[in-house]
Amino acid sequence: MADEKTAKLEAFRKEVRAWLRANLPKGWGTPEYKVLEGFTQERHDLGKWWTKKCYEAGYTGFGYPKEYGGIERPREEIMVIREEMARTGTPGAPSSLGLLLAAPTLMAHGQEWQKKRFIPKIMSGEESWCEGFSEPNAGSDLANVQTYAVRDGDEWVVKGQKCWTSMWKFADFGILIVKTDLKAPRHRNLTAFIFDTTSKGFERRPLRQMTDESEFGELFFDDMRIPHANMMGEQGRGWYVAMTTLTAERSMGGEQVVSQQGGEIRLGSGVDNLIELARARKRFGKALWDDPVYRQKIAQAAIEEDAYRSWGPAFRAKARKGGASLGATLSFEASVSKNYWAESRQRRAMLIEDMLGSYSQLMSGSKHAVAEGSWVYEILRSRGASIEMGTTEINRNIIAERILGLPREDSAKKAQEK
Amino acid sequence: MEFGLSEEQDMLKTMARDFLTKECPKAHVRKMMDDEIGYAPALWKKMADLGWQGLVFPEEFGGSAMNFRDLAVLSEEMGRALIAAPFFSTVMLFGLPILQHGSDHLKREFLPKIANGEMVGTLALLEADGDFWADGIRAKALKRGNHYLISGAKMFVTDAKAADYFLVAARTQATDDPENNITLFLVDAKEWGVYVGKLKTMDMIRKQYEVTFSNVNVPASHIVGELNGGWQIIKQIAVQANAQLCAEMIGGGDWVLETTVAYCKDRVAYGAPIGSYQGLKHRLADMYMELEHARPLMIRAVEYVREARTDAELAVSMAKSYCADVYEMLTNNGVQLHGGIGFTWDHDMHLYFKRARWSANSFGNPTYHRDLIASQLEKQLL
Numbered sequence: 001m002a003d004e005k006t007a008k009l010e011a012f013r014k015e016v017r018a019w020l021r022a023n024l025p026k027g028w029g030t031p032e033y034k035v036l037e038g039f040t041q042e043r044h045d046l047g048k049w050w051t052k053k054c055y056e057a058g059y060t061g062f063g064y065p066k067e068y069g070g071i072e073r074p075r076e077e078i079m080v081i082r083e084e085m086a087r088t089g090t091p092g093a094p095s096s097l098g099l100l101l102a103a104p105t106l107m108a109h110g111q112e113w114q115k116k117r118f119i120p121k122i123m124s125g126e127e128s129w130c131e132g133f134s135e136p137n138a139g140s141d142l143a144n145v146q147t148y149a150v151r152d153g154d155e156w157v158v159k160g161q162k163c164w165t166s167m168w169k170f171a172d173f174g175i176l177i178v179k180t181d182l183k184a185p186r187h188r189n190l191t192a193f194i195f196d197t198t199s200k201g202f203e204r205r206p207l208r209q210m211t212d213e214s215e216f217g218e219l220f221f222d223d224m225r226i227p228h229a230n231m232m233g234e235q236g237r238g239w240y241v242a243m244t245t246l247t248a249e250r251s252m253g254g255e256q257v258v259s260q261q262g263g264e265i266r267l268g269s270g271v272d273n274l275i276e277l278a279r280a281r282k283r284f285g286k287a288l289w290d291d292p293v294y295r296q297k298i299a300q301a302a303i304e305e306d307a308y309r310s311w312g313p314a315f316r317a318k319a320r321k322g323g324a325s326l327g328a329t330l331s332f333e334a335s336v337s338k339n340y341w342a343e344s345r346q347r348r349a350m351l352i353e354d355m356l357g358s359y360s361q362l363m364s365g366s367k368h369a370v371a372e373g374s375w376v377y378e379i380l381r382s383r384g385a386s387i388e389m390g391t392t393e394i395n396r397n398i399i400a401e402r403i404l405g406l407p408r409e410d411s412a413k414k415a416q417e418k
Numbered sequence: 419m420e421f422g423l424s425e426e427q428d429m430l431k432t433m434a435r436d437f438l439t440k441e442c443p444k445a446h447v448r449k450m451m452d453d454e455i456g457y458a459p460a461l462w463k464k465m466a467d468l469g470w471q472g473l474v475f476p477e478e479f480g481g482s483a484m485n486f487r488d489l490a491v492l493s494e495e496m497g498r499a500l501i502a503a504p505f506f507s508t509v510m511l512f513g514l515p516i517l518q519h520g521s522d523h524l525k526r527e528f529l530p531k532i533a534n535g536e537m538v539g540t541l542a543l544l545e546a547d548g549d550f551w552a553d554g555i556r557a558k559a560l561k562r563g564n565h566y567l568i569s570g571a572k573m574f575v576t577d578a579k580a581a582d583y584f585l586v587a588a589r590t591q592a593t594d595d596p597e598n599n600i601t602l603f604l605v606d607a608k609e610w611g612v613y614v615g616k617l618k619t620m621d622m623i624r625k626q627y628e629v630t631f632s633n634v635n636v637p638a639s640h641i642v643g644e645l646n647g648g649w650q651i652i653k654q655i656a657v658q659a660n661a662q663l664c665a666e667m668i669g670g671g672d673w674v675l676e677t678t679v680a681y682c683k684d685r686v687a688y689g690a691p692i693g694s695y696q697g698l699k700h701r702l703a704d705m706y707m708e709l710e711h712a713r714p715l716m717i718r719a720v721e722y723v724r725e726a727r728t729d730a731e732l733a734v735s736m737a738k739s740y741c742a743d744v745y746e747m748l749t750n751n752g753v754q755l756h757g758g759i760g761f762t763w764d765h766d767m768h769l770y771f772k773r774a775r776w777s778a779n780s781f782g783n784p785t786y787h788r789d790l791i792a793s794q795l796e797k798q799l800l
């Protein structure tokens with residue numbers, strides 16, 4: 001029985017491999033292949049093309065009902081697909097944020113028409129999304145958003161500004177958290193909307209990151225109109241919609257995007273690559289892979305990767321069994337995975353820097369840069385991991401206060417009361 | 419050993435702080451990041467007028483006859499300001515070896531020019547493998563009468579585009595022992611056959627280059643130190659450079675901590691300054707604790723080099739590996755505690771973050787130095 005199952009899975013693995021070989025861009029994975037960098041139209045289009053291809057082959061779009069464009073497959077096969085994609089690396093999704101956060105939020109809070117209209121195009125990669133939450137004075141303290149919307153007939157008129165918005169440039173739609181009530185208490189005064197980035201009164205600008213690119217940007221709303229029908233969840237319940245989104249993105253390790261998103265691919269297939277790097281890099285003429293210091297560190301990276309990957313299934317088992325009794329604390333568990341991901345990724349980047357030595361300074365575009373500078377990029381980019389999707393500190397607070405039940409910090413408590 | 423500063427050193431520190439605040443603010447530094455040579459000759463001249471380039475040179479060569487600790491006071495301030503000027507290259511990597519090992523003739527020719535701000539120099543040492551060891555040096559110098567012809571490709575050469583002269587390490591003899599066949603040459607950057615190619619590096623302030631030498635003609639009189647005696651000098655350069663680099667890192671670390679503390683007092687989230695939350699308080703306290711242990715290691719290293727003690731190398735390796743780890747930790751936290759804004763190009767934190775990476779990976783990274791330390795400790799036991 002077990003043998004038969006294994007044999008079937010192995011056959012499926014062969015099929016996936018063959019499909020990837022036939023469908024990945026020509027030369028993919030070879031040194032000659034020119035990997036696209038930066039947040040350009042060309043790269044966005046490539047991701048779009050690739051996602052569509054995968055979708056048509058039934059290799060993405062898992063975890064959602066058929067009527068919303070979801071694709072059904074046995075769990076084991078999904079794992080095989082992800083593993084194989086992680087192994088070869090893939091051109092990535094055009095905007096992984098649709099998959100990472102918009103789709104789960106729509107599932108939880110979207111009206112029926114919204115689910116039918118938006119989720120299928122997220123699955124197929126045709127439409128991209130962004131998350132308009134943070135503002136200059138509302139980051140960790142998200143409840144403090146000042147962007148404001150007033151009702152005008154069948155529409156809402158939005159005024160304000162969002163910042164640090166990832167994937168701002170090519171987003172077709174965004175989830176927006178705005179204040180809709182000046183009198184209601186904190187957490188009860190916010191509402192969530194779906195907004196269209198082609199709306200009048202909407203403007204977006206790049207923000208330059210320490211990586212010297214503009215993955216995130218600023219959004220400006222100058223009396224931008226949103227149809228009332230685009231409200232997600234109820235009026236005044238935007239905080240809870242936002243929490244769903246944040247939970248979804250923080251638990252990415254367990255879900256969908258693992259094999260879709262550039263960064264996660266690196267974490268997913270990282271250990272093989274680390275070994276390859278350690279074999280190729282020599283110090284004093286000796287391969288680093290033969291040096292116990294690096295063997296130890298790479299072994300540790302492998303352990304952390306497996307622990308990180310195992311969290312998803314273990315969490316799902318825990319949720320299945322004790323869902324009801326665990327109750328509200330369950331949704332906070334995503335913080336555990338998110339922090340682990342960020343910190344493990346950063347430790348790995350420090351190891352990469354150590355292995356590269358002098359070469360850790362050569363950026364993408366430089367002569368002699370190792371692997372087109374992708375390792376060095378990771379040294380910089382990984383620092384954002386502990387800030388985006390809720391900072392490490394905020395997630396630690398959540399773990400301590402919401403899961404472990406420790407008393408709230410005094411000043412935070414006071415602010416809550418305000 | 420004196421850990422504190424003398425009155426003169428205090429004055430030097432204050433003067434340097436004031437000067438750099440006024441003459442080399444971040445706006446200037448950022449402008450120089452995109453500049454072809456990376457420094458403003460006018461600033462360089464002003465520094466020379468203050469006697470900085472020649473700080474440790476004897477008066478007869480236009481210097482101020484101050485010592486290695488005094489120099490570290492300057493380095494600290496330069497690290498804090500992220501100075502956009504080839505001071506580290508010109509003084510630590512070029513001027514000092516000429517002062518310590520050059521012939522009288524070379525000293526008279528080069529040192530006054532450096533002190534006057536008329537000359538920029540740097541060291542062309544590492545090659546393709548990027549490691550600090552004699553075997554990595556494959557450039558060759560062939561004797562032709564009274565001249566040598568140098569050929570080879572040097573990597574990670576700091577400030578090469580700004581340099582008028584290179585101190586080049588090349589092999590002068592075919593033996594199995596690379597530590598005894600390397601010679602240091604002074605090479606005119608304008609000489610035929612010298613090519614400087616830009617490398618796109620993380621730290622855009624202290625620029626690095628690839629420099630190739632193709633049958634470059636150098637007079638035998640431009641040898642610094644003994645023929646085939648270069649490696650010992652190079653080791654000394656690295657020890658001195660690392661000691662001064664530690665001072666730079668401490669200066670930069672001070673900026674990072676001060677800036678982050680100020681931000682945490684100022685920035686409000688959940689109705690209170692973020693610095694009032696213990697999660698951040700503890701991080702900041704850790705940063706201070708680490709910095710205050712890195713600082714004395716740095717001072718000890720500088721003082722041991724100044725006194726030319728035999729255990730200076732060990733003290734420097736300890737300081738280098740520790741200061742580099744601490745500086746990286748400080749800048750990691752500096753970015754983190756600023757939140758989204760800390761991850762931007764416009765905030766200055768990333769400039770320090772990147773300098774910390776350059777500092778850690780130049781002249782041996784922490785892992786390399788811990789290896790050296792272990793070997794030295796073993797030797798002490800024997």
Ligand SMILES: Cc1cc2nc3c(=O)[nH]c(=O)nc-3n(C[C@H](O)[C@H](O)[C@H](O)COP(=O)(O)OP(=O)(O)OC[C@H]3O[C@@H](n4cnc5c(N)ncnc54)[C@H](O)[C@@H]3O)c2cc1C
Nearest residue numbers: 133134139140164166384388391393695697754755757758
């Ligand atoms: C690469 C990147 C991508 C991003 N993408 C998006 C996006 O797509 N959409 C979006 O809406 N936002 C995005 N963000 C913004 C991100 O969510 C915020 O930067 C983050 O929530 C922190 O908010 P802040 O920047 O205002 O920092 P602050 O909230 O001011 O925090 C500053 C520091 O204080 C700490 N702190 C704050 N409160 C506490 C407390 N109570 N206890 C302990 N420590 C505390 C924080 O951890 C941090 O270290 C992105 C950020 C980055 C770096």
